[in-house]
Amino acid sequence: MLKKILSILTGTIFLISLTITVNAQERIVDRIVAVVGNSIILQSEIENELVQMQAQGYSPTENSRCELLENHLVQKLLLNQAIVDSIEVTDAEVEMELNRRLQFFISQIGSEEALENYYSKSILEIKEDFRDIVREQLITSYMQDEIIGSVRVTPAEVRRFYNNLSEDEIPMIPSQVELRKIVSYPEFSEAENLRVRQRLNEIRQRIIDGESFTTMAVLYSQDPGSARRGGELGYMSRSSLTPEFAKVAFSLRDERVSPVFESEFGFHIVQLIDRRGEEVNVRHILMSPQATDQAKAEARSFLDSLATAIRTDTITFRMAAMIHTEDKDTRLNGGLIINPNTGGSKFELDQLSPVNYEAVRDMKVGEIRGPLESRDSQNKTYYKLLYLNSQTPPHRANLDEDYAAIREMTMNMKMQEILEEWIAEKRARTYIRIDEAYRSCGFSAEEWVKR
Helix, strand or coil: CHHHHHHHHCCCCCCCCHHHHHHHHHHCCCCEEEEECCEEEEHHHHHHHHHHHHHCCCCCCCCHHHHHHHHHHHHHHHHHHHHHCCCCCCHHHHHHHHHHHHHHHHHHHCCHHHHHHHHCCCHHHHHHHHHHHHHHHHHHHHHHHHHHCCCCCCHHHHHHHHHCCCHHHCCEECCEEEEEEEEECCCCCHHHHHHHHHHHHHHHHHHHCCCCHHHHHHHHCCCCCCHHHCCEEEEEEHHHCCHHHHHHHCCCCCCCECCCEEECCEEEEEEEEEEECCEEEEEEEEECCCCCHHHHHHHHHHHHHHHHHHHCCCCCHHHHHHHHCCCHHHHCCCCECCCCCCCCCCEEHHHCCHHHHHHHCCCCCCCEEEEEEEECCCCCEEEEEEEEEEEECCEECCCCCCHHHHHHHHHHHHHHHHHHHHHHHHHHHCCEEECHHHCCCCCCCHHHCCC
16 A cells, blocks of 8 residues: 555656546546545546556556545545644745656657647746645655655564565566766866856846847747746746855846846846745856867767777776766766666666667676766766766566665565554544445445445
């Protein structure tokens, strides 16, 4: 049950088929199918999620509606307790989560324009449609974290858990790799920085002379996430912005356009839309310097020379990374790439980025590949060498090679026990009514209907 609960409550994402959902709603004669405390669950919510599951390629079973309803029952229990405990989320947190989820779908569907065409709505309208849903999901996620967020397991508990597994229960671990990288960015010339500053100053002057900031952002901003919205970012807290950007954004007091300033993303101008307490809504125009072909060639040449030195045992890859890489996140550990999903250094092949996957799939341990062109989180071009540090064949999990995975399984079991105890306690003390049509459901806990 826990895996299902966690997957639902730690970030249910909007589903891509809003048009299908709307059509489904038109066919449903809506009704209340459950009440939990002061919260209700509608038939349309269940049916919409069922349609969305199908749109994502899942095949519903006879019990899917019951499983979805049970997820909603748990979520409402958490929401009710969050209200009692005064757990809240800020507008900035909701905005950040909305942006994160929208970026995921934009990456899946291809572009903001494609997403807007699919929904037949603007990005801002889509965000408003889902704002309350996301707020509730964040609140219930925070409530869940209050219950199980401090759970820890000892090495003894991990060993005991593993030793109590039958052979069939020990999971198969697919092939995993460890990678190191050395990163080199093409240098931007002072002349290029000056060119961008001058161009942005020209745009700023046009706005001061009466042209629309929104129009200029659509035409010239190189921030794909905000350009189509006229540069608007939505309400953000100071901590949600880079220090340089926050300093300027929170210093604005009217609609005057800020001077050109630099951040890690490039050069900006900013205009205030509204300030609400400790949150600010601004529009901006971003322009980034572009590396010349010569600068790119020099970065590749540097990495080629470094790769030669490593292959001839002049220096180890690990030491070369510590000295030469421009990636601050991997420099101290010798270029070792950390898997953001696990916190460990091992990746299954399907967890790798497309560039890394293509490079690694036919590499041998100890081999170097590159220079390879990539883009970072700020969309800046860089070049890298990849080194296959280790690779494990598919195997049954064991404590020597797969301690992190077994520890996670142990944690999940412990969290499941604690969460189920909490649910049972709250369920016994909360008013719950389930529609007769669902009372025969095969819920994982029969107590939902034994009231």
